Amino acid sequence: xxxVKGSCVLSKMATNERHGENSPYFDGWKAYDAYPFHPTDRPxxxxxxxxxxxxxxxxxxxxxxxxxxxxxICTPEGxxxxxxxxxxxxxxxxxxxxxxxxxxxxxxRGNKVRFDPERIVMGGGATGANELITFCLADDGDAFLVxxxxxxxxxxxLGWRTKVQIIPVHCNSSNNFQITRPALETAYDQxxxxxxxxxxxxIANPSNPLGTCLDRTxxxxxxxxxxxxxxxxxxxxxxxxxxxxxxxxQFVSVAEVIRDNAADPARCxxxxxxxxxxLSKDMGLPGLRVGVVxxxxxxxxxxxxxxxxxxxxxxxxQHLLAAMLSDExxxxxxxxxxxxxxxxxxxxxSKGLERVGIRCLExxxxxxxxxxxxxxxxxxxxxxxxxxxxxxxxxxVKLNVSPGVSFHCVEPGWFxxxxxxxxxxxxxxxxxxxxxxxxxxEAGDGRENNDVGVVKPPAGKKRWQKDLRLSFxxxxxxxxxxxxxxxxxxSPHSPIPRSPxxxxxx
Amino acid sequence: MVFKLNNQLLSRMAxxxxHGENSSYFDGWKAYDSDPYHHQNNPxxxxxxxxxxxxxxxxxxxxWxxxxxxxxICTPEGxxxxxxxxxxxxxxxxxxxxxxxxxxxxxxRGDxxxFDPDRIVMAGGATGAHETVAFxxxxxxxxxxVPTPYYPGFDRDLRWRTGVQLVPIECDSANNFKxxxxxxxxxxxxxxxxxxxxxxxxLTNPSNPLGTILDGDxLRNIAAxxxxxxxxxxxxxxxxxxxxxxxxxxSIAEIVDEDRKSGRNGLxxxxxxxxxxLSKDMGFPGLRVGIVxxxxxxxxxxxxxxxxxxxxxxxxQHMIGSMLSDQEFVxxxxxxxxxxxxxxxxxxTGGLGRVGIRCLRxxxxxxxxxxxxxxxxxxxxxxxxxxxxxxxxxxVKLNVSPGSSFHCSEPGWFxxxxxxxxxxxxxxxxxxxxxxVAKHKEAMKPARKLCAQSSLKLSFxxxxxxxxxxxxxxxxxxxxxxxxxx
Numbered sequence: 001x002x003x004v005k006g007s008c009v010l011s012k013m014a015t016n017e018r019h020g021e022n023s024p025y026f027d028g029w030k031a032y033d034a035y036p037f038h039p040t041d042r043p044x045x046x047x048x049x050x051x052x053x054x055x056x057x058x059x060x061x062x063x064x065x066x067x068x069x070x071x072x073i074c075t076p077e078g079x080x081x082x083x084x085x086x087x088x089x090x091x092x093x094x095x096x097x098x099x100x101x102x103x104x105x106x107x108x109r110g111n112k113v114r115f116d117p118e119r120i121v122m123g124g125g126a127t128g129a130n131e132l133i134t135f136c137l138a139d140d141g142d143a144f145l146v147x148x149x150x151x152x153x154x155x156x157x158l159g160w161r162t163k164v165q166i167i168p169v170h171c172n173s174s175n176n177f178q179i180t181r182p183a184l185e186t187a188y189d190q191x192x193x194x195x196x197x198x199x200x201x202x203i204a205n206p207s208n209p210l211g212t213c214l215d216r217t218x219x220x221x222x223x224x225x226x227x228x229x230x231x232x233x234x235x236x237x238x239x240x241x242x243x244x245x246x247x248x249x250q251f252v253s254v255a256e257v258i259r260d261n262a263a264d265p266a267r268c269x270x271x272x273x274x275x276x277x278x279l280s281k282d283m284g285l286p287g288l289r290v291g292v293v294x295x296x297x298x299x300x301x302x303x304x305x306x307x308x309x310x311x312x313x314x315x316x317x318q319h320l321l322a323a324m325l326s327d328e329x330x331x332x333x334x335x336x337x338x339x340x341x342x343x344x345x346x347x348x349x350s351k352g353l354e355r356v357g358i359r360c361l362e363x364x365x366x367x368x369x370x371x372x373x374x375x376x377x378x379x380x381x382x383x384x385x386x387x388x389x390x391x392x393x394x395x396x397v398k399l400n401v402s403p404g405v406s407f408h409c410v411e412p413g414w415f416x417x418x419x420x421x422x423x424x425x426x427x428x429x430x431x432x433x434x435x436x437x438x439x440x441x442e443a444g445d446g447r448e449n450n451d452v453g454v455v456k457p458p459a460g461k462k463r464w465q466k467d468l469r470l471s472f473x474x475x476x477x478x479x480x481x482x483x484x485x486x487x488x489x490x491s492p493h494s495p496i497p498r499s500p501x502x503x504x505x506x
Numbered sequence: 507m508v509f510k511l512n513n514q515l516l517s518r519m520a521x522x523x524x525h526g527e528n529s530s531y532f533d534g535w536k537a538y539d540s541d542p543y544h545h546q547n548n549p550x551x552x553x554x555x556x557x558x559x560x561x562x563x564x565x566x567x568x569x570w571x572x573x574x575x576x577x578x579i580c581t582p583e584g585x586x587x588x589x590x591x592x593x594x595x596x597x598x599x600x601x602x603x604x605x606x607x608x609x610x611x612x613x614x615r616g617d618x619x620x621f622d623p624d625r626i627v628m629a630g631g632a633t634g635a636h637e638t639v640a641f642x643x644x645x646x647x648x649x650x651x652v653p654t655p656y657y658p659g660f661d662r663d664l665r666w667r668t669g670v671q672l673v674p675i676e677c678d679s680a681n682n683f684k685x686x687x688x689x690x691x692x693x694x695x696x697x698x699x700x701x702x703x704x705x706x707x708x709l710t711n712p713s714n715p716l717g718t719i720l721d722g723d724x725l726r727n728i729a730a731x732x733x734x735x736x737x738x739x740x741x742x743x744x745x746x747x748x749x750x751x752x753x754x755x756x757s758i759a760e761i762v763d764e765d766r767k768s769g770r771n772g773l774x775x776x777x778x779x780x781x782x783x784l785s786k787d788m789g790f791p792g793l794r795v796g797i798v799x800x801x802x803x804x805x806x807x808x809x810x811x812x813x814x815x816x817x818x819x820x821x822x823q824h825m826i827g828s829m830l831s832d833q834e835f836v837x838x839x840x841x842x843x844x845x846x847x848x849x850x851x852x853x854x855t856g857g858l859g860r861v862g863i864r865c866l867r868x869x870x871x872x873x874x875x876x877x878x879x880x881x882x883x884x885x886x887x888x889x890x891x892x893x894x895x896x897x898x899x900x901x902v903k904l905n906v907s908p909g910s911s912f913h914c915s916e917p918g919w920f921x922x923x924x925x926x927x928x929x930x931x932x933x934x935x936x937x938x939x940x941x942x943v944a945k946h947k948e949a950m951k952p953a954r955k956l957c958a959q960s961s962l963k964l965s966f967x968x969x970x971x972x973x974x975x976x977x978x979x980x981x982x983x984x985x986x987x988x989x990x991x992x
Contacts, residue, residue, distance in 0.1 A: 008736060008776040009705070014642040014808040021811065058589045065580050065588060072580030074571050074825065082571065083564045089631075089791040124630055124816040125595070131815055135667055136520045140646070161641055161667070161812070199517075230515065272515070286595040287820030303520040306527065307667070310637055311630040314819035315792030320580065 013161060020156040028390075028400040037398070039425060047430050050400040052208065052368045053421035054242065054284035056341040057334060061283065064330050071323035073316055081319065088315040091308050093122050097318040100325035101277075101292060107331050108241035108282060113255040115294065121304040123291030124311025126238050126278035130157040130202075132311070133274055133293050136303050137232045138164045138199035143191040144234075145169050145201045147179045149407035149414070151208045158202065167191045167198070170410045173373075176363045177210050179203075179218065184225055200232035201225070206239040206251065209407050209416035210371050211364030213243065216252045220267070223257050227269045234274050241282035241335055243366040244343030250365045258296060270296035279321070281368060282338075288317045342420060345427070346370070349419045352431040356438040368420040372401070375413030377441075386412040397437045399430055519667060526662035534895075534905040543903070545930065553935050556905040558714065558873045559926035560748065560789035562846040563839060567788070570835050577828035579821055587824065594820040597813050599628050603823035606830035607797060611759075611782060613836050614747040619759040621799065627809045628823075629796035630816025632744050632783035636663040638798055638812045639779055642805045643738050644670045644705040650740070651693055651707045653677050653685045655912035655919070657714045664708070673697050673704065676915040679878075682868050683716050685709075687727055694735065706738030706777075707731075712745040712755070715912050715921035717872030719749060722756040729761050729773060738777045747787035747840055750848035751870040762801065775801035784826065786873060787843070793822045847925060850932065851875070854924045857936035861943040873925040877906070880918030882946070891917040902942045904935055 028050050037045035069075035073082040088094065098117040105115045123129025138144065140163040146154055148168040159166050169187040171177040184201070191198045203222060205214045214222070226233040235254040243251045254273060261268035275294040280286035290313050293304045325331060350360050350370055360370040378385040383405045390403040393415070404414035419427060534556050543551035575581035579588040594600065601623070608621040629635035644650065646669025652660060653675045664670055675693040677683045690707070697704045709728065712719045720728070732739040741758040749755040758778060765773045780799040785791035795818050798809040818826075830836055855865050855875060866876040883890040888910045895908040898920070909919035924932060 008738075008774060008802070010802075010804060010808075011641060011643055011645050011648075011705075013645075014804060019808075019811045053593055055589070055593065058592060061592070062585060062588045066582065066585055069580065072578055074575065074578030074584075075581050076572070078580075079568055079571060082568055083561070086564070086567075086790045086792050087559060087561070089785075089794075124634075125814070128630070128815045135517060137515075137517055139517050139519070140669075142517075156811075156814075161815075199515075232515070280595075285592045287592050289595075289817050289819050297516075299516060299520065303516070303525070306525040306662075309631070309662075310634045310667075311816035312794050314794050314822040316822050316825070317819040320821070 018156070018160045020152065020160070028394050028402065031394045032400040037426065037429070039429075043429070044398065046394065046398045046400050047426060047433075048400050048421065049418045049430065050402045050416075051421050052281065052416075052418050053286065054281055054338070054342075054368050055421050055423075056284070056345065057338045058284050060330075060334055060337060061285075061324070064324060064327070065320075068323060068327070071320050073319055085315045085319045088318075089312065091122070091305055091312060093120065093313070094315065094318045094322055096322035096326065097313070100322045101290075103328070104325040104331060105240075105277060105292075105294070107328075107335055109251065109253045109255065113253060113259050115255070119294050119296070119301050121293040121295070121301060122308045122311070122313045123276075123293050125286070125289045125291040126236065126276055126280060127153065127157050127291065128289075128311035129276045129278065129291035129293045130154070130234075130236065131160075131162060132291075132304055132307050133234055133276060133295070133300070134158050134162045134164055135307060136295075136300050137234075137274075138162065139197075141165070141196060142199040143167050143196040145184065145187045145191070145198060145231075147171055147183075147203060147207075149177070149209055149404060149409035151204060152406050152408075154202070164199070165191070165196055167196075168408050169201075172411045173361075173414075176361065177207075177212065177371075179214075179222065181221065181225070184222075188229065198229070198231055200234055202234045202236065204236040204239070205254070206237075206242065206366035208239060208367060209369060209402070209404075210361055211239075211367030211369060212361065213251045213365055216257070219252055219254060220257050220261070223254065223261070223273065224267045226272055227265075227267055230272070232272045232274065234276060236276040238276065238278045238281050239367050240277070241338065242342055242368060244339055244346050245365070272297070274300060283334075288321070289313060290317065290321065342368070345419055345424075348424075349417075349427060349431070353434065356435050358434070358438070369416050369418040372415045372417050373413065374415055375411075378413050381412055383412050389413075390415070393437075397433050399433060524662065524666040526658065526666070529658050529661070529911055534899055534907065537899045538905045541903075543931065543934075549934075550903065552899065552903045552905050553931060553938075554905050554926065555922045555924070555935065556907045557926050558786065558921075558923050559791065560786055560843070560847075560873050561926050561928075562850065563789065563843050566835075566839050566842055567829070570829060570832065570839075574828060574832070577825045579824055591820045591824050594823075595817065597628070597810055597817060599626065599813075599818070600820065600823045600827055602831060603818070603827035606827045607782075607795075609833070610830040610836055611746075611799075613833070613840060614787065615755065615757050615759065619757065619763045621759065625799050625801070625806055627798040627800070627806060628813045628816070628818045629798050629809070631791070631794045631796040632742070632781055632785060633659065633663050633796065634794075634816035635781045635783065635796035635798045636660065636742070637666075637668060638809050638816075639740055639781060639800075639805075640664045640668040640670045641812060642800075642808050643740075643779075644668065646670065648703045648705045649673045649697060651675055651690070651697070651704055653690075653709065655683070655715055655909060655914035656708075657710060658911050658913075660708070670705075671702065673702060674913055678916045679866075679919075682866065683713075683718070683876075684868075685720075685724070685728070687731065690728065690731060694737075704737055706740055708740045708742065709758075710742040710745075711758075712743075712749060712871035714745060714872060715874060715907070715909075716866055716876050717869030717874060718866065719753070719755050719871055721753065722761070725756055725758060725761050729758065729778070732777060733773050736774070736777070738779065740779045740781060742781045744781065744783045744786050745872050746782075747843060748847055748873060749871040750844045750851060753870070755871070776804075777802070779805060788839075793826070794818060795822065795826060847873070850924055850929075853929075854922075854932060854936070857933075858939065861940050863939065863943065874921050874923040877920045877922050878918065879920055880916075883918045886917050888917050894918075895920070898942075902938050904938060 032046045032048050035045045037047040069077040072078045073085045098120040101120050102115040102117040123132045143165040144158055145167050148170050155166055158164055167187050169183050171179055188198055223233060237253060240251055258270050258273060273296050277292040279290040295301050359373045364371060377389055386403050386405055393399055393401055402416040538552045538554050541551045543553040575583040578584045579591045604623040604626040607626050608623040611621045629638050649671040651673050654677055664672060673693060675689050677685055694704055729739055743757055762778060778801045782797040784795040800806045864878045869876060882894055891908050891910055898904055898906055907921040
């Protein structure tokens with residue numbers, strides 16, 4: 001394009017880095033992109049273990065769709081609904097959709113609580129929902145407390161366009177990464193010292209990346225903390241139904257705390273409590289962009305609903321899910337089976353790791369990943385040591401895992417490893433590779449490029465392997481540079497370069 | 507709750523009225539809500555003429571879907587694609603979808619220009635697209651110039667969460683509401699004098715509510731002006747396929763293309779952006795297909811990152827991608843759309859003309875007419891316009907939109923939608939208008955001052971609208987979908 005280019009001023013937002021995509025979290029995609037694993041075509045490719053997808057029960061959903069053609073507006077059975085659905089843009093959402101989602105949320109929490117369909121507000125995926133609730137609760141420059149380690153994209157979702165500051169509440173392995181009152185107070189004080197008004201505390205429960213669930217006492221104390229300080233509590237419960245084994249006993253929703261403390265507003269003010277939900281993890285449908293804001297505060301529901309215009313769920317999708325999630329029998333079977341399959345997969349994976357001396361956070365009882373402890377493999381207990389190990393894992397072991405630093409973890413050496421986005425065969429290959437890697441090091445095979453050994457006290461210089469060094473700059477260039485029509489150009493959030501959909505003929 | 511809600515606990519955004527719903531634009535829904543027209547069940551009910559929907563070509567779409575079951579991930583023919591689509595959340599969007607939308611946009615412009623699929627960026631409807639563009643181009647406090655009358659939703663979409671200001675450029679009937687360069691220049695200068703930093707100009711072309719298009723020369727002059735002053739030019743072209751008559755539509759893309767092909771390269775393309783959607787051209791507002799098409803790479807990349815907040819459902823991308831890839835269907839659809847809009851427009855304006863009601867003659871696009879009822883006003887004021895509007899809603903039983911809600915500086919104009927109903931309903935509406943005009947023949951004479959009738963006086967107190975459980979953007983309380991049993 002050889003047009004005249006004057007200097008053209010854009011917004012500060014368009015030119016700052018607060019979208020967060022230059023974080024190392026996204027660098028692993030590059031290696032995967034370049035050479036992704038395929039069981040037959042590319043058995044030595046990189047296995048994607050950095051994407052928290054739930055692919056374990058899509059067969060059941062597909063099966064339901066095949067048996068329920070009326071749920072679609074495109075089938076002969078459903079076509080008569082096409083016009084009404086295609087025209088429906090009411091930001092209240094299809095009533096049936098809201099009712100079905102409310103019921104699904106109830107079932108996902110073991111029917112221990114009720115959800116009011118009138119409080120269901122749509123968001124553009126959990127991404128949009130998190131941004132929306134932030135816009136409702138906080139002004140430019142205000143702060144949100146977020147326990148670390150936390151999902152990297154919170155920086156973008158909660159802080160980019162909203163201009164809200166994220167203050168981490170640091171957690172570490174000394175107590176299995178639990179949130180402590182002193183840690184909360186420290187973070188709160190830090191914010192106030194720098195002149196920011198803390199407007200809320202955002203918790204992911206079950207946690208990404210830890211996979212842990214907050215016990216009732218801790219949850220109640222977080223609610224009490226928020227109520228005391230008069231700040232909001234946003235509970236991101238998008239992994240609620242990914243609890244493996246005994247789901248109803250393990251996961252306590254903040255909705256239960258509200259139910260149980262209705263008589264004690266000094267400890268629990270519902271006007272301060274909001275839930276963010278989505279079908280991306282529990283059902284494995286991230287492409288359908290179903291985000292939900294469920295607030296106990298009427299003003300927030302009203303405002304949130306108006307804001308949802310910026311990211312409504314496609315009425316076609318609302319219509320499909322309304323039918324699907326209204327099928328109580330199906331929902332019951334799906335939740336049970338999903339929990340079972342996740343538990344089984346998690347069990348197999350973590351046992352496989354255990355056999356080669358790799359431990360994962362034991363308190364994990366949910367999620368689509370393990371929080372793997374590789375501290376003993378670090379050459380030095382630092383972020384550099386962690387990233388060096390990570391590069392080896394990506395480039396040698398050929399697994400794209402996510403280093404703890406990208407989750408703002410204060411303790412180097414932890415990695416999030418996803419296991420539910422692949423079939424069993426692939427998981428076995430991954431385990432084999434890990435076994436080979438660990439055994440290789442134990443045998444001290446002295447391979448030149450082995451940058452990693454058992455941790456010794458930091459003794460000398462770091463051994464950077466230039467040829468293993470990932471250039472972060474290259475990733476940035478590919479995002480901000482000239483647009484090409486490479487089918488491999490991908491969102492860091494959904495690196496599926498080999499999705500057949502990318503090769504579809506026009 | 508024992509504790510009263512402390513308003514300071516919410517954001518300023520949540521407490522303020524930047525959502526724009528206290529505008530009178532939304533008041534008409536109330537009457538419609540409580541008494542909606544229905545052929546059999548409620549033949550005396552209020553007819554909805556305030557909603558710019560395009561319902562004229564659904565038969566074509568349904569016919570195509572019947573013949574192309576693989577477009578859906580739910581049919582036996584398409585369900586094999588379900589899994590891949592359900593997990594696809596890449597913010598670049600499905601390539602087939604982008605290719606198809608780019609081709610569609612080209613076809614709408616008679617293939618006089620082509621669009622680059624890699625520049626197609628998704629957004630949550632045109633609503634989300636406008637907000638995204640504002641976020642990319644302007645900081646809080648900075649401004650966009652917007653010719654009046656303009657779509658009321660802009661107040662929310664461009665300003666609410668972005669903090670951006672809108673500076674109106676008033677257009678009136680003396681010039682058929684066409685934007686004059688001197689008015690554009692004056693508004694720009696005035697803003698500067700007031701220390702308002704103008705970052706861009708937003709044009710809606712074809713115009714809502716006018717239904718007019720800009721001729722090529724005007725568009726070129728406007729582009730030259732923005733270029734010269736180094737400000738952005740945002741063209742909302744969401745009604746581009748609703749141009750049903752001469753003169754031919756000229757898109758900003760054609761001006762860009764012309765500038766490049768001629769070798770002049772006088773335009774800084776980094777300043778040019780198009781907002782698009784399938785809500786009006788195809789009649790799919792529920793599917794939330796918004797598009798940002800920017801010639802500026804930084805804006806494109808930023809908008810793409812922002813699209814995470816409002817991606818199009820992959821299920822919908824898949825269906826649309828398939829549908830709009832069918833060139834034959836697209837041509838047939840666009841042809842039928844134009845023809846039926848022309849017919850409906852002709853029948854409606856003809857009927858109005860026969861009882862002496864004029865509409866903006868230069869309108870050759872859109873899903874509405876811009877109706878001139880100045881002669882019916884008791885006086886040339888907003889109050890009188892509102893009083894007349896109350897009469898139209900309560901007596902004539904038509905929900906139309908008063909010009910003041912579009913920030914029109916000249917009282918007496920009303921936007922009346924005609925494409926969201928069948929022929930029969932339109933005839934009923936015309937019949938009511940005929941009856942009303944006959945009854946008020948006196949009022950059609952040159953206006954003289956009459957005493958204001960207090961019973962017609964509209965209270966302007968900012969009502970919170972939500973007790974009616976409605977989106978002002980989509981007041982379909984009687985949509986069968988709202989009553990569906992669970």
